[in-house]
Amino acid sequence: MAKPLKDQAFATQDKVAELVQKVGAAIQQELPTVMAKMKLYLQNPSTRTILYKPIKTNIVEAHVQVQSLLKAEYSAEEMESIINMASIQDLQAQLDNLL
Numbered sequence: 221m222a223k224p225l226k227d228q229a230f231a232t233q234d235k236v237a238e239l240v241q242k243v244g245a246a247i248q249q250e251l252p253t254v255m256a257k258m259k260l261y262l263q264n265p266s267t268r269t270i271l272y273k274p275i276k277t278n279i280v281e282a283h284v285q286v287q288s289l290l291k292a293e294y295s296a297e298e299m300e301s302i303i304n305m306a307s308i309q310d311l312q313a314q315l316d317n318l319l
Contacts, residue, residue, distance in 0.1 A: 225293040236290065237303050244306065247279070247314065255318045269319060276315045283311055 225231045255272070262268050287305060294303065306314070 225289075226298075231293070233294070233298055233303065236294075240286075240303055240305050247311075251315075252318055265319075272319060276312075279315060280308065280312060284308060 226233070229235075255268075258268055258271065262271070283305070287308070290299060290303060290305070299305075
Protein backbone atom coordinates (compact mmCIF):
# COMPACT_ATOMS: atom_id res chain seq x y z
CA MET A 221 0.00 0.00 0.00
CA ALA A 222 1.40 3.40 -0.97
CA LYS A 223 2.00 6.03 1.67
CA PRO A 224 -0.34 9.03 1.73
CA LEU A 225 0.94 12.04 -0.16
CA LYS A 226 1.60 14.05 3.00
CA ASP A 227 3.92 11.30 4.23
CA GLN A 228 6.09 11.46 1.10
CA ALA A 229 9.42 13.27 1.53
CA PHE A 230 8.62 15.83 -1.17
CA ALA A 231 5.16 16.63 0.24
CA THR A 232 5.82 17.24 3.91
CA GLN A 233 4.03 20.20 5.44
CA ASP A 234 7.26 22.19 5.47
CA LYS A 235 8.01 21.47 1.80
CA VAL A 236 4.47 22.34 0.73
CA ALA A 237 4.50 25.53 2.81
CA GLU A 238 7.82 26.50 1.22
CA LEU A 239 6.47 25.86 -2.27
CA VAL A 240 3.31 27.87 -1.61
CA GLN A 241 5.43 30.73 -0.25
CA LYS A 242 7.72 30.68 -3.30
CA VAL A 243 4.81 30.74 -5.73
CA GLY A 244 3.19 33.60 -3.82
CA ALA A 245 6.45 35.55 -3.88
CA ALA A 246 6.85 34.94 -7.62
CA ILE A 247 3.34 36.22 -8.28
CA GLN A 248 3.98 39.33 -6.18
CA GLN A 249 7.49 40.07 -7.43
CA GLU A 250 8.02 38.63 -10.90
CA LEU A 251 4.60 38.89 -12.52
CA PRO A 252 4.40 42.69 -12.08
CA THR A 253 7.78 42.94 -13.84
CA VAL A 254 6.46 40.86 -16.73
CA MET A 255 3.36 43.05 -16.94
CA ALA A 256 5.48 46.22 -16.91
CA LYS A 257 7.52 44.89 -19.82
CA MET A 258 4.33 43.97 -21.64
CA LYS A 259 3.11 47.56 -21.22
CA LEU A 260 6.31 48.82 -22.83
CA TYR A 261 5.73 46.83 -25.99
CA LEU A 262 1.94 46.76 -26.15
CA GLN A 263 0.42 50.21 -25.96
CA ASN A 264 -3.17 49.07 -26.43
CA PRO A 265 -4.77 48.05 -23.09
CA SER A 266 -7.24 45.72 -24.79
CA THR A 267 -4.37 43.81 -26.42
CA ARG A 268 -2.67 43.42 -23.05
CA THR A 269 -5.94 42.21 -21.53
CA ILE A 270 -6.40 39.63 -24.27
CA LEU A 271 -2.85 38.33 -23.83
CA TYR A 272 -3.03 38.39 -20.03
CA LYS A 273 -6.29 36.47 -19.74
CA PRO A 274 -4.79 32.99 -20.46
CA ILE A 275 -1.93 33.72 -18.06
CA LYS A 276 -4.38 34.63 -15.32
CA THR A 277 -6.60 31.66 -16.10
CA ASN A 278 -3.68 29.23 -15.92
CA ILE A 279 -2.46 30.65 -12.60
CA VAL A 280 -5.93 30.48 -11.06
CA GLU A 281 -6.57 26.97 -12.40
CA ALA A 282 -3.25 25.71 -11.03
CA HIS A 283 -4.07 27.33 -7.69
CA VAL A 284 -7.46 25.60 -7.62
CA GLN A 285 -5.89 22.23 -8.43
CA VAL A 286 -3.23 22.55 -5.74
CA GLN A 287 -5.78 23.75 -3.22
CA SER A 288 -8.06 20.78 -4.00
CA LEU A 289 -5.19 18.34 -3.67
CA LEU A 290 -4.11 19.83 -0.36
CA LYS A 291 -7.66 19.75 1.00
CA ALA A 292 -7.86 16.07 0.08
CA GLU A 293 -4.49 15.18 1.64
CA TYR A 294 -4.14 17.46 4.67
CA SER A 295 -6.42 18.13 7.63
CA ALA A 296 -8.02 21.55 8.11
CA GLU A 297 -5.67 22.20 11.04
CA GLU A 298 -2.62 21.37 8.93
CA MET A 299 -3.88 23.60 6.15
CA GLU A 300 -4.38 26.57 8.48
CA SER A 301 -1.25 26.24 10.58
CA ILE A 302 1.34 25.35 7.95
CA ILE A 303 0.05 26.11 4.48
CA ASN A 304 -1.02 29.73 4.13
CA MET A 305 -2.52 29.84 0.64
CA ALA A 306 -4.42 32.83 -0.63
CA SER A 307 -8.08 32.30 -1.34
CA ILE A 308 -9.18 32.09 -4.97
CA GLN A 309 -10.93 35.46 -4.67
CA ASP A 310 -7.83 37.13 -3.20
CA LEU A 311 -5.65 35.64 -5.92
CA GLN A 312 -8.01 36.80 -8.67
CA ALA A 313 -8.12 40.31 -7.18
CA GLN A 314 -4.33 40.39 -6.95
CA LEU A 315 -4.01 39.28 -10.58
CA ASP A 316 -6.67 41.76 -11.75
CA ASN A 317 -4.73 44.60 -10.12
CA LEU A 318 -1.76 43.90 -12.38
CA LEU A 319 -3.58 45.13 -15.49
